[in-house]
Amino acid sequence: MTLSHGMHPYHLVDMSPWPLTGSISAMMLTTGLVKWFHQFNMDLLILGLLTTVLTMIQWWRDVTREATYQGLHTKIVETGMRWGMILFIVSEVLFFFLIFLGFFSQKIVSSGATVTWAHHAIMEGNHSQSLQSLLITVILGLYFTALQAFEYVEAPFTIADSVFGATFFVATGFHGLHVIVGTSFLMVCLFRLYKCHFSSEHHFGFEAAAWYWHFVDVVWLFLYIFIYWWGG
Structure with a gap:
C-alpha cells in the first residue's frame, strides 16, 4: 500500500502536470490578450485559450476520478x-x-x-x-x-x-x-x-x-x- 493511500483520512495528491500547464496557459492567455489589445494577431490568445480549456478538462477529470471512483475525498x-x-x-x-x-x-x-x-x-x-x-x-x-x-x-x-x-x-x-x-x-x-x-x-x-x-x-x-x- 502506497503512502498516498495509507491508513489515514488525508489525501496525498499524486504528482500532476496540470498546475504547470495551467500556469503556462494562463501566461499565454494574458499575454495574447495584451497583444490583441495592441492590434497584434490573436494566435497566442487562441493558443492560450485552447490550452487553458484542455487543462481544465484534464484537471476536472482527475478530480472526478479521485472523488467519485477512488473515494479519496x-x-x-x-x-x-x-x-x-x-x-x-x-x-x-x-x-x-x-x-x-x-x-x-x-x-x-x-x-x-x-x-x-x-x-x-x-x-x-x-x-x-x-x-x-x-x-x-x-x-x-x-x-x-x-x-x-x-x-x-x-x-x-x-x-x-x-x-x-x-x-x-x-x-x-x-x-x-x-x-x-x-x-x-x-x-x-x-x-x-x-x-x-x-x-x-x-x-x-x-x-x-x-x-x-x-x-x-x-x-x-x-x-x-x-x-x-x-x-x-
Missing part, C-alpha cells in the same frame, strides 16, 4: 476543500472591492435562484429537478455572457476614452470572465449530475460551484449599483 479532505473554496472566494471579494475603490441584472440574479433550486433538489434526491434547474442556470449564464458581449460591441465609448471607460471595461470585463469560469464550473457539474456522480450526502463539487456562482451574483449587484445606476 474523505470528510476531513472535504472540510479542507470547503475552507479552501471559502478563502478563494474571500480573495475574489477583496479583488473586486479594490476595483470599486478605483472608481441588477435579472438574468444573472435569477440564475442564483435556479442554482439554489438545483442544490435543494440534489439534497432531496430529485434527479430530474436538479438536472432541469441546473440546465436553466447554465443557459442564463450563457445568455448573460452574450448580452455582455453585445453591450461591448454597441458601447459608445472605449477603454481609452476616460476614467469611467477604463473602470467600466475593467470591472465588467473581469466580472464577465468570472461568469464564464462559473458557467464552465456549472457545465461540468451538469455533466457529472447527468452521470449520477452526486448524491444527497456527497456533492461538494456542485456545492463549490454554487458558492462561486452566488459570489458572482453579489458582485454583479455592486457593479450594477456603482457603474450602471450611480455611474450613469
Whole structure:
C-alpha cells in the first residue's frame, strides 16, 4: 500500500502536470490578450485559450476520478476543500472591492435562484429537478455572457476614452470572465449530475460551484449599483 493511500483520512495528491500547464496557459492567455489589445494577431490568445480549456478538462477529470471512483475525498479532505473554496472566494471579494475603490441584472440574479433550486433538489434526491434547474442556470449564464458581449460591441465609448471607460471595461470585463469560469464550473457539474456522480450526502463539487456562482451574483449587484445606476 502506497503512502498516498495509507491508513489515514488525508489525501496525498499524486504528482500532476496540470498546475504547470495551467500556469503556462494562463501566461499565454494574458499575454495574447495584451497583444490583441495592441492590434497584434490573436494566435497566442487562441493558443492560450485552447490550452487553458484542455487543462481544465484534464484537471476536472482527475478530480472526478479521485472523488467519485477512488473515494479519496474523505470528510476531513472535504472540510479542507470547503475552507479552501471559502478563502478563494474571500480573495475574489477583496479583488473586486479594490476595483470599486478605483472608481441588477435579472438574468444573472435569477440564475442564483435556479442554482439554489438545483442544490435543494440534489439534497432531496430529485434527479430530474436538479438536472432541469441546473440546465436553466447554465443557459442564463450563457445568455448573460452574450448580452455582455453585445453591450461591448454597441458601447459608445472605449477603454481609452476616460476614467469611467477604463473602470467600466475593467470591472465588467473581469466580472464577465468570472461568469464564464462559473458557467464552465456549472457545465461540468451538469455533466457529472447527468452521470449520477452526486448524491444527497456527497456533492461538494456542485456545492463549490454554487458558492462561486452566488459570489458572482453579489458582485454583479455592486457593479450594477456603482457603474450602471450611480455611474450613469
